């Protein structure tokens with residue numbers, strides 16, 4: 001057993017700690033800046049929004065951070081998640097490659113997101129918080145936080161992007177089942193929401209707008225904090241249980257990946273599966289290829305600019321350096337709602353700049369074709385977001401076939417698609433189209449990026 005695996009896993013085969021990539025980076029992350037002063041922010045600036053333990057994790061450079069026992073207790077319900085070898089898919093493809101996938105769809109909410117929602121709810125509860133606000137696109141994050149809130153007795157208020165609120169009632173019903181309150185965004189309940197509605201009464205919303213509303217509400221009340229399901233360092237930290245488990249499970253199978261694939265919306269499931277392996281590489285271990293896959297209709301890593309930007313449309317958040325399409329960018333309405341964010345995690349953006357990872361974008365139709373093919377041999381129906389990872393793994397497997405290489409491919413099947421059947425029905429009936437973004441919209445949005453002296 002490798003040293004790192006021995007250190008992090010306990011007898012119940014679940015990680016004891018989260019792994020923090022910041023400890024092993026060859027170059028430190030650029031600082032987060034205050035939008036008013038342009039100066040690096042300190043913990044006090046974030047205190048209205050997050051509990052102190054989370055803020056400490058956000059800026060920590062410790063390699064391992066202990067997972068609190070109450071969090072591990074809840075993880076135990078579905079962790080460790082299974083690592084499968086896709087033997088039937090390998091055979092169907094006729095590839096000499098070995099394909100493994102980590103399946104995060106076995107969590108109660110059906111994706112990797114409870115790995116962080118449970119941790120965030122725990123720290124908020126421990127610091128006396130009564131209520132959490134958040135945003136959600138298709139509803140994966142909202143339902144994950146609603147689940148965690150129910151376990152810890154926290155009130156959860158979710159601003160759900162209006163188009164999803166109207167078109168995806170089942171995730172909303174799941175949030176309400178867990179006891180959360182769900183509001184269509186933009187709403188009349190916040191100044192940010194009212195400002196959007198004044199200009200665009202028929203606005204169908206965006207993640208950036210919903211974030212503004214959730215942040216605004218949290219900043220107003222002492223007993224209320226804000227919770228984000230992706231992008232930030234602490235979120236990616238919590239997701240590293242995925243990669244650490246995969247490392248041990250592969251070791252038991254006598255294997256180690258040559259290439260790892262993950263889909264990227266804000267970067268959390270991707271960071272979760274890849275960072276423990278990347279950290280091992282940076283500490284002198286085996287070098288591997290790491291591939292991020294994203295939708296070509298919202299291509300922050302492949303077409304975005306690496307620049308300081310706001311996390312939200314209303315410009316209430318600090319400025320972070322990331323690959324961004326600009327906070328004014330509203331992607332076209334494709335089905336992988338979890339991948340419709342204008343920015344990318346600063347950590348993932350940073351390692352992309354350092355040349356440690358590759359990125360690729362895919363059209364929606366190609367991605368569904370891969371997902372359907374996968375479901376027909378492996379039986380698991382992936383979430384539309386996860387289909388991007390399936391497609392990435394498929395391309396790697398076919399490359400191995402062409403090159404006659406028996407490489408080991410690992411990908412993260414980050415969630416099931418049982419709440420996304422409308423997307424599959426649209427695909428089968430030919431209604432699903434590839435919707436390109438508007439080049440002029442993107443240019444306008446990039447032109448409007450904040451000017452920051454530190455660049």
Ligand SMILES: *Cc1c(COP(=O)(O)O)cnc(C)c1O
Nearest residue numbers: 140230265266267268269338415
């Ligand atoms: C939210 C979500 C994503 C996108 O978020 P990341 O932070 O990039 O992981 C991807 N897949 C699923 C199933 C999701 O729920």
